[in-house]
Amino acid sequence: MKGRPVADTADPAAPDGADGDPSGPVLAIRNLTIGYGTGAPSVRGVDLSVRSGEIVGLIGESGSGKSSVALGCLGLLPKAAEVTADELTICGTDVLAADERTLTRMRGDSVAMVFQDAMGALDPSMRIGNQIAEVVTRHRGVKRAEARAVVRELLDKVGVPEPDRRARQYPHQLSGGLRQRAAVALALAGDPALLLADEPTTALDVTVQAGILELFRTVRDEFGVGIVLISHDIGVIAQTADRVAVMLDGEIVEHGGVEEVLLEPKTEYTRMLLRSVPHLDRPRDEPESRPVAGKPLYVVDDVSRTYRSRGRLIHAVQGVSLDVREGEVLGVVGESGSGKSTLAKMLVHLERPDSGRLTMSEPGHRAGGSGGGRAGRLRRRVQMVFQHPAGSLNPRLRVGTSVREPLAASDTGAKAAAERVREVLREVGLPEDSAARLPDEFSGGQKQRIAIARAIVGDPRVVVLDEPTSALDVSVQAQVLDLLSKIQRAENLTYVFISHDLAVVRAISDRVAVMYAGRLVELADAASLFEAPAHWYTRELLAAMPSPDPRDRPERPERRPRAGQAESGQAESGQGEEAAAPAGCAFASRCPAAEDNCRTVRPEPVELEPGRVVACHHPAGMEGR
Amino acid sequence: MSSATQVPSPKVRPPEERAARRFAPPPLVLFLGTRLLRGVLVMFLLSIIAFGLVHMLPGNSVDLLAGPYSTPEVRAQLTRDLGLDGPLIEQYTHWLGNVLRGDFGISVFNGQPVRTLIADRLPNTLELAIAATIVSIAWGVPFGAIAAMKRGRFFDRVARSATFLGLATPVFAFGVALVLFASMVMPSWPTLGWVPFTADPVRNVQALVLPALALGLPLGSTICRYMRASMLEVYEQDYMRTALATGSTRLQATVRHGLRNASGPVVTIAGLQLAGMVGQSILIENVFAIPGIGQLTVTSILQKDYAAAQACILLLGGVFVVMNLVVDLFYPLINPKVGGLR
Known part of the structure; x- marks a missing residue:
């Protein structure tokens, strides 16, 4: 395996297939079909070839x-799978014809795989x-003994800081990125020639994802490895892959160079996929001007x-204050562990705050240390939609029963309730007979529609949406976002929309709050936040978002995969337990603009200009003020 | 947020925090310390139950000793002699104090100290328990793991039928069946009767084989089932796929990454099973006529021999507590997350 020539990747739009390729592909697939039993095959007639030193998305x-x-x-594949192909070779080994011993030698030696969930992919007890x-x-x-040195070198190469210490740790002691x-x-x-990466960054925060994608580019260039990067995220592919193949229902419908496919898609499916992707620079499409500056409806105080x-x-x-205004969509963004979900739970009173108040500006709807009765009444005014629709619907209850549940808390009569359930199911775009069916009969997107119907059935004032689209495919996500916008206007609702995906937040929000390590770091209207972020953390988040336009790629040798250091630091501060900075700004250790006072004095959120709150000593782009 | 309440995160600790944490007990010590304390508390509660239970039994040793035709004077004298005349609470504290000093009292029936009675019988029961443990693990763990590896194949089906049989058959019935079977196949094999190890080691081991099998095989069946289920779950995990994808054979992946991760639930259930085995040994000791703790427990309860019965109950409970502690000791070795090994 050593000393393998690195193929030139000058022609990114190289035709698939092994024929006429001088360097020889590390992976060659022709007419691969995978079927289970009698049903339609799950993979049909796939052609794919990967050469050394290229990333195929x-x-x-x-x-x-x-x-x-x-x-x-x-x-x-499981034994039940029936695999046929005209050709399926890895570095010249025919995978279908090979016996178990050859396959075992090939795995790791010629081909290796990286899975989505690194926690699961590493042995937890080793x-x-x-x-x-x-x-x-x-x-x-x-x-x-020699292996020890190799391990150290490997960890160092993939950007793990302090490789000697890390090598002695267990998987649960590392942050997600590490x-x-x-x-x-x-x-x-095993020094493979081909790396298969199955959604390797899907479970990671966006700033960590940027580092891992950079790592894949480094692996391609320095190790000369051919990489198959599997992803549902077009931004990830656009920023990383040299060539792209688009799969639909087991078939590759389109393939070619990354710019060719993503900029001039030839098939309707690819065009639809690209249209569905929310863009950072694509704000909420507003038919008319809306009363964004509504009066505060739900006040979160310290x-x-x-x-x-x-x-x-x-x-x-920690000490979060914000007001949710009547009729607006307030986006809340932050990485995992930033406290956004805890905030959501407090907003719907599933959790009680240790200190501070939550006040609904309506008589009789005051909470914050209130008793169960008042919290119950408030819950009816504030409803929630969860991330995983399948988990939030009782699989044994008929859809109508689930959706009707919030009405049981009020004094709605049976007949009126049934009518209302039909009405909301129609509103969320589900067929008439849905109420009598079980959740299992619906797709993920439809289940989320059911969850939305359940949230709005009792005429709430505020709906808290906790990552409502992150478990959905991008085309379904676009539909659900459209639906949410439509319902919001029709029912004059107020949304608190929580997401880690900035582009999604951009697509739906009027104002956006950014959280970091349990604190609010920036709050502004969507346009100014995305166009001129003032907090350095917001800037980093925006910069880390992979753009779905392949022309936005960073210049290559700009950054080496040293990002590991930042990731490990972030794993701690991001968890809201940033004991390392007892007094200063939690972001100081990662902040490019940090000065001495950032490490000693915590910046309080201040209103820099009307409607814009920033917690930073040295906000970006505000020097002239 | 005051900095005093903050404890550093477990992952990367800058040096100054490490200094601040220097005097906190290591998590492993904390983990085992709480378990130990809990064990002591359980033993205390058990002593109350052991004492109370024995005294709540209908009839008492005075009636049995003095016989139905005794005079009230004789009975009163006996009651005083046996220390049964004070209030129960006083009797309890007196008994507990003696127990803590290692004095379990004197058996009213053969006049021997209870300590001697137990010391004579405990080795036999322990020998049986250890032998049965070895049998149950030797049968349960490998067969469970292999059954999972060969899921749905012939071996798996045989192992599952066998474990089902083992679970469904009561221990004493299994013991009797073994005795009958052995006397048919190998008439010369000593099926009943007990020879102490000190008297004749060879015949002792011979006498041990059948009861150990009778006790160990059914318990091993439970272990086998848990091992199989746990292994099947582990096979679904991504790290097993990773191992295969980096060129491990199925056997290598099972040995290096499977067994240890699968053993968590098995250790828990095995610990409880083995502790329960002491109770089961009451039946086996009767079937095979082994003079052990089980026999002593039964006879002393039947004879209202307070001191002996209380000591036996306390001992059986103590075995449970100790077994649980042993299981807890195993956890940090299996799962690095427990006890915060770092």
Whole structure:
């Protein structure tokens, strides 16, 4: 495997197939079909070829068969799968004809895989270094003692800081980004020529994702590895892949160079996919001017919430103040652990704040230390939609029963309730007979529509939406976002829309609040926040969003994969337990503009200009004020 | 937020925080310390129950000792001699104090100290329990793991039928069946009767085989089932796929990454099972006529031998507590998250 020539990738639009390729592809697939039993095959007639030193993106929505292709390459599909192909070779090894011994040698040696969930992909009861060393000794024929040095070098190359210390740690002790880096090191341990990456950044925060994508580019260039990058996220593909294949229902409907496919798509499906992607520079489409400056409806005043987890204090939300205005969509963005979900739970009174008040500006709807009765009444005025529609619907209850549930709390008569349920189901675009069916009969997007129907059935004032579209495919997400906008206007609702996806927030919000480490760092109307972010964290978030336009790629040698350091720091501060900075700004350790006072004095949120609150000593773009 | 309440995160700790944490007990010590304390509390509650239960039984040892035709004077004298005349609470504290000093009292029936009675029988029961443990683990763990590896194949089906049989058959019935079977196949094998190890090691081991099998095989069936289910779950995990994708064979992946991750639930259930085995041994000791703690417990309760019965109950409960502690000791070895090993 050593000393393999790095193929030139000058022609990104190289035709698929092995024919006439001088360097020889590391992966060649012709007419691959994977079927289970008698049903329609889940992969049909797929052609794909990957050469050393190129990244081939495989885009597709859930169920399009992209993961099956990857597992088929490894020969790891379940036994029930029927695999046929005119050609399926990895570095010249015919995967279909090979016996188990050849396959075992090929795996790790010629081809390796990186999975979505690095926590699951690493053995939880084994130190990282030992796991990698196991593969190193197996494939490189070195002794254990020498393997140690190889492991160190590998971890260093994939951007894991302090490789010696990290090698002795268990997976749960690493942050998500470092874990994925360790998983990449594990995959590279056998020095493979082909790397299959199945949604490798989907579970990561956007700033961490940027670092991992950079890592894949480095792996391509420095190790000369051919990479198949499977993703549903067009931004990820656009920023990383050299060539792209689009999968739909088990078939590749379009393939070619990344700019060719994403800028001049030839098929209707690709065009639809690209249209569905929310863009950062594409604001909410407003038919008319709307009363954005409505009066405060729901006031959050200095709310804090602390959890105790195995003797440690987790400051999930600290001193957050904001007002939700009548008839607006307030977006809340932040990374995992920033406290946005805890805030959501407090807004609907599933959690009580340790301190601070939540006030609904209506007589009799005051909460914050209120008793169960008043909290119950408030809950009717504030409803919630959760991230996973399947988990939030009782699978044994008929849809109508689930949707009617909020009405049971009020004194709606049975007949009126049934009528209202039919009405909201119609409103969310579900067929008439849905009420009598079970949740299992619906797709993910339809289930989310049911959840939305349940949230609006009792005429709430405020609907809190916690990542309502992140479990959905991008085309479905676009439909659900449209629906939410439509309902909001029709019912004159107020939304609190929580998401880690800035583009989605941009697509629906009037104002946006940014949270970091349990604190509010910036709050402004959507246009000015996205066009001129004042807080450095907001700027970093925006910069890290992968653009769906491949022309926006960063200039290549700009950044080496040293980002690991920032990731590990972030894992801590992002959890809202930033004990490292007891007094200063939680973001100071990552902030490019941090000065001495940032580490000692915490910046309080101040209104820099009307309608714009920023918690920063040195806000960006505000020097002249 | 005051900095005093903040505890550093577990992942990367800058040096100054490490200093601040220096005097906190290590998580492992904390983990085991709380378990130990809990065990002591359980033993205390158990002592109350053991004492109360024995005294709540109908009839008492005075009636049994003095016989139906005794005079009230004799009975009163006996009651005083046996220390049964004060209020129950006083009797309890007196008993507990003696127990803490290692004095379990004197058996009213053969006049021997209870300690001696137990010391004579405990080795036999322990020997049986250890042998049965070895049998149950040797049968349960590998067969469960192999059944999971060969899921749905012939081996799996046989193992599952066998474990079902093992679970469904009562221990004593299984014991009797083993005795009958052995006496048919190998008439020369000593099926009943007990020879202490000190008297004749060879015949002791011979006598041990059948009861150990009778006790260990049914318990091993439970372990086998848990092992199989746990392994099947582990096979679904991504890290097993990762191992295969980096060129492990199925066997290598099972041995290196599967067994340890699968053993968590198995250790829990095995610990409870093995503790329960002491109770089961009451039946087996009767079937195979082994002079052990089980026999002593039964006879002392039947004879209203307060001191002996209380000591036996306390001992059986103590075995449970100790087994649970042993299981807790295993957890940090299996799962690095428990006890915060870092």
